[in-house]
Amino acid sequence: SIESIEEDDIITLKDAMLEATIILQERAEHKDDKAYYTGIERLDVVTAGLHEEELTTIAARPGVGKTAIAMQIALNVSGNGEKVMFASLEMSSVQLCQRILAGYTGIDGNKIRRGDLDSEEWKKTFNVAEKFRRENFLLDKTSRNVQNVRTKIRKYKPDLVIIDYLQLLKPAGRYQSREQEVASMTGELKRMTLEFKIPIVILSQLNRNAQGNKPSLADLRESGAIEQDSDNVFFLHEPTSKEIEKLVDDGIYPIEYIQKVKEREDRLTQIIIGKQRNGPVGTFEMVYVPRLMRFIPGGR
Numbered sequence: 001s002i003e004s005i006e007e008d009d010i011i012t013l014k015d016a017m018l019e020a021t022i023i024l025q026e027r028a029e030h031k032d033d034k035a036y037y038t039g040i041e042r043l044d045v046v047t048a049g050l051h052e053e054e055l056t057t058i059a060a061r062p063g064v065g066k067t068a069i070a071m072q073i074a075l076n077v078s079g080n081g082e083k084v085m086f087a088s089l090e091m092s093s094v095q096l097c098q099r100i101l102a103g104y105t106g107i108d109g110n111k112i113r114r115g116d117l118d119s120e121e122w123k124k125t126f127n128v129a130e131k132f133r134r135e136n137f138l139l140d141k142t143s144r145n146v147q148n149v150r151t152k153i154r155k156y157k158p159d160l161v162i163i164d165y166l167q168l169l170k171p172a173g174r175y176q177s178r179e180q181e182v183a184s185m186t187g188e189l190k191r192m193t194l195e196f197k198i199p200i201v202i203l204s205q206l207n208r209n210a211q212g213n214k215p216s217l218a219d220l221r222e223s224g225a226i227e228q229d230s231d232n233v234f235f236l237h238e239p240t241s242k243e244i245e246k247l248v249d250d251g252i253y254p255i256e257y258i259q260k261v262k263e264r265e266d267r268l269t270q271i272i273i274g275k276q277r278n279g280p281v282g283t284f285e286m287v288y289v290p291r292l293m294r295f296i297p298g299g300r
Contacts, residue, residue: 149161
């Protein structure tokens with residue numbers, strides 16, 4: 001029976017196959033449910049969204065937009081009615097709300113921070129603030145280690161957990177090296193995805209030696225365990241001038257488009273799917289709009 005699968009260490013293929021077919025039937029019945037879709041269309045096409053029992057790592061160097069893309073995903077999933085827990089160890093709740101207001105009013109984030117708005121902009125700001133007064137979006141400002149995260153998941157029962165970011169978490173025990181600490185945390189987070197049957201997304205920094213190069217799995221900071229424990233690894237990468245030249249030479253982007261992006265002070269950014277346990281790897285481009293702190297599709 002399905003109950004025995006939950007409880008026993010060893011199960012027969014007969015029972016495992018039964019559970020698999022039941023899950024597939026449930027998915028078929030809810031195939032229009034986009035609860036775990038990231039809202040980033042190209043990513044959703046390749047991954048079919050975020051999945052239960054999967055640990056996903058989004059890695060990048062500082063300032064490339066890790067928090068921005070995580071917030072975009074969180075807002076999309078919560079907008080579909082699911083409960084999201086966003087554990088932010090770096091930013092205050094006010095800073096995160098300012099990011100949302102900038103991203104969805106179209107008003108420069110610096111103007112919002114200063115409160116330097118005219119009457120029309122105030123109206124827009126209040127309208128967006130009203131729209132995002134969501135009770136199903138939980139901001140976790142107090143979790144400092146994986147045990148705190150586990151306690152909160154048990155208490156609040158979110159459908160998706162996002163942690164910003166891994167290197168700021170502390171392990172529950174003592175370890176001889178930082179690599180062992182990180183390995184203990186990613187292993188524990190992966191176990192939580194299985195135990196609570198939810199997707200967990202962790203943001204991660206890259207090693208310093210990845211600076212300027214297109215990132216790969218070898219650049220994940222401090223531990224090969226991040227790659228090992230993650231079902232999916234996505235990198236954010238700002239192409240160098242040489243890489244952009246190659247995109248133009250290969251006819252992928254017209255030079256006029258690249259010039260327009262530069263004029264707006266936006267940044268062409270590649271999303272690299274470096275690992276996907278149940279799907280293909282690959283690369284596609286988005287545009288990061290720093291003044292709005294959000295990503296938009298990369299036009300051609």
